[in-house]
Amino acid sequence: MYVPNYVPDPIEIPGNVTEEPYMARLGFVKRVSGLHFFSLILVGLIAYGSYAPDRDASIWLLIVTLVVLAVLRVALRKGRQEARVSALCLPFVLVAVGFVLNHVQRAGWPVWTIIIGPGCALIYSLLCGRDFSFVGQYLLSLIASSTMIAAIVVMAPEGLPNARFALIANGIYLSYFVYDLASLLARRRLREEFAAVIDLYRDVLNIFGYVVRCIGHWRKHRIWVLPR
16 A cells, blocks of 8 residues: 655755765765855845945845746756756845845844854764765754853853844754755756755745645645545
């Protein structure tokens, strides 16, 4: 008897990273983690810069950029050209994200704390040797980054405004980062690291698409439907 999964099967492409030897997979994770961390530094420079369009324009710029990237991925999904095109779009994504975060930090939210979690995750991937696991990366990075943020809150002369936001945002973003990084191994090939970094930004839209996929999967297999 066939029993379907409660959620749709993950998307996979032929020749993906999961089919490679362990050290090749680990190298991919290290490179993507490093590139992503570096991209967050660039985003931070823009976010704390002196210029950004007005708030509505910044939000629409980010939405349009992510939608265009999503359309490009669907249109070019069957070819390797998609990875090259996505990589070329990386600067535009970083600028769009930076502009939005510029308005967030001007409102008093400590957006810089979001970089701490991915930084700890990068350190873990560099030091783990042959004992890498995504669960270990997540748990140790969450503990280390939360401790660092708490220490900053305690040592700051006047405390850190919105400290609760800093801890919650760090936990949410780190959860998203590690989960999406793990799923990218099945959706990317070696030498597509820059495209994988783009996916870490673009996949925010996939949250909504995944909900639609789940609903369609449940309706197809009559999951969560009471028998007549």
